[in-house]
Amino acid sequence: MQSNFMLGGDPLSLDRIRSVLVRLEDTIIFSLIERAQFAHNPKIYERGAFSHLKEFGELSWLEWFLKETEIFHAKARRYTSPDEYPFTENLPEPVLPALHFPKILHPNKINVNPSVLSFYVNSIVPRITRRATLASKRVNGDAELNDDGNYGSAATIDIEAMQSISKRVHYGKFVSESKFQANPAAFIPHILKPNPEALDALITKPEVERKLLQRLRKKAATYAQDVIGEDAPSPCVDQQNAKLDVDGVVDFYENWLIPLTKKVEVDYLLCRLDGLSQEDIDALMQKSPKNNLAL
Numbered sequence: 001m002q003s004n005f006m007l008g009g010d011p012l013s014l015d016r017i018r019s020v021l022v023r024l025e026d027t028i029i030f031s032l033i034e035r036a037q038f039a040h041n042p043k044i045y046e047r048g049a050f051s052h053l054k055e056f057g058e059l060s061w062l063e064w065f066l067k068e069t070e071i072f073h074a075k076a077r078r079y080t081s082p083d084e085y086p087f088t089e090n091l092p093e094p095v096l097p098a099l100h101f102p103k104i105l106h107p108n109k110i111n112v113n114p115s116v117l118s119f120y121v122n123s124i125v126p127r128i129t130r131r132a133t134l135a136s137k138r139v140n141g142d143a144e145l146n147d148d149g150n151y152g153s154a155a156t157i158d159i160e161a162m163q164s165i166s167k168r169v170h171y172g173k174f175v176s177e178s179k180f181q182a183n184p185a186a187f188i189p190h191i192l193k194p195n196p197e198a199l200d201a202l203i204t205k206p207e208v209e210r211k212l213l214q215r216l217r218k219k220a221a222t223y224a225q226d227v228i229g230e231d232a233p234s235p236c237v238d239q240q241n242a243k244l245d246v247d248g249v250v251d252f253y254e255n256w257l258i259p260l261t262k263k264v265e266v267d268y269l270l271c272r273l274d275g276l277s278q279e280d281i282d283a284l285m286q287k288s289p290k291n292n293l294a295l
């Protein structure tokens with residue numbers, strides 16, 4: 001897994017960081033389109049539903065799949081990269097020698113993947129699989145059946161979707177470090193006397209969010225259509241035949257994914273001065289603000 005930090009250039013350029021977030025929009029949208037082709041399959045999210053198989057214990061199908069996948073990825077040193085965060089605890093050490101990443105972030109233990117897993121399973125999957133679930137019911141003639149048996153395919157895609165969502169929200173740490181370094185004196189008083197609301201106001205960029213949601217709707221609408229022949233997809237989406245609930249994607253970005261990213265940004269700032277001496281903090285207070293229009 002090539003990390004963005006091994007490619008050279010300024011890893012804390014806000015424009016560069018934002019370009020990674022833009023690229024992750026595509027990854028997330030396409031993984032949701034893939035997941036939407038299968039029924040909800042709620043059984044794969046139920047703890048204990050596979051307890052008759054000794055490997056599982058009380059884990060759900062998805063949690064077992066996630067654990068096995070992340071054990072392998074941990075051995076391949078995936079989670080030594082500063083932009084990769086596991087869902088599973090107590091993973092094994094890498095079998096490969098460590099890569100030497102530049103020290104970019106202040107030491108922290110922020111990991112919001114429990115929130116990512118919970119919202120993805122309880123809110124995102126039921127909404128984006130409604131159409132496939134209805135199709136499954138029609139085929140199986142069972143009014144209650146929202147299960148097409150594709151447990152392995154659905155879980156594999158779920159893991160890819162959750163990993164890209166996790167990467168996206170935890171990228172908030174790099175956004176925060178970039179904004180902090182550009183103007184430490186603006187943030188330090190609200191860290192020394194913890195004021196999450198003031199920090200949230202400092203990191204919030206309404207125009208960036210507005211443009212993001214506009215771009216996201218266009219992307220989701222375009223990717224969600226089957227382009228048949230040379231006809232370019234029309235800008236308006238026939239929601240009945242689209243491969244993805246476009247409104248759902250915009251809704252979860254606006255009302256959950258962006259707020260969660262900003263929570264990561266604020267939580268990171270609140271621990272940004274941990275372990276620093278008063279001399280270090282005074283020196284940061286003296287740094288003149290960078291003229292960063294992207295702020």
Ligand SMILES: C=C(O[C@@H]1C=C(C(=O)O)C=C[C@H]1O)C(=O)O
Nearest residue numbers: 018175203204205208209258261
């Ligand atoms: C990520 C940033 O910080 C905040 C969070 C954003 C998001 O989650 O998309 C967008 C703008 C800011 O409100 C940024 O400034 O780019």
